[in-house]
Amino acid sequence: GQNIDQPTEMTATEGAIVQINCTYQTSGFNGLFWYQQHAGEAPTFLSYNVLDGLEEKGRFSSFLSRSKGYSYLLLKELQMKDSASYLCAVRGNTGGFKTIFGAGTRLFVKA
């Protein structure tokens, strides 16, 4: 089956850097995604990793190690608007390709 673990909550200070970790187990790995979800809103796509390594996109970077079943999302120069839930999701092939989401990490950015 598929399983995703990520911390429930994190707190960081405006201007700082925060790393949100995600570990996963899946069959037929076909990609790892990070989504941002503000309270009361729909998730929005942040990043996609299918090969090992770091993908950088502005203040956000995402890292993947397939052999370790591990990913992290790195947020730099934190802003108050970054306070949101960050969802790690994995697509695997278990009787068809399915994208499974973790429970999400609620990030609180304080001044």
Next chain:
Amino acid sequence: KAGVTQTPRYLIKTRGQQVTLSCSPISGHRSVSWYQQTPGQGLQFLFEYFSETQRNKGNFPGRFSGRQFSNSRSEMNVSTLELGDSALYLCASSPGQGWYEQYFGPGTRLTVT
């Protein structure tokens, strides 16, 4: 380009009733996936439709069903509602099946009393 739209946005139903939710994907997108989101379980995959065919299904009982029309619009139906079905139902569209990026709609908040 307009985003994913879902109707209705809010719905209150009674146990035992049935409900139909609608999703219109982004123009040109042919794949639609449905998710249930609750505070305790997070985002859980319901099913994916592509070219009017259900391609993948999550671990939900048969009370949950869906369909997709030739214009890619999709509906999901929940019969014999239970209190535990209260949740935010999100629809996501993508250009093709298995496309890596999904675009989510605002969701339908269903409350079962």
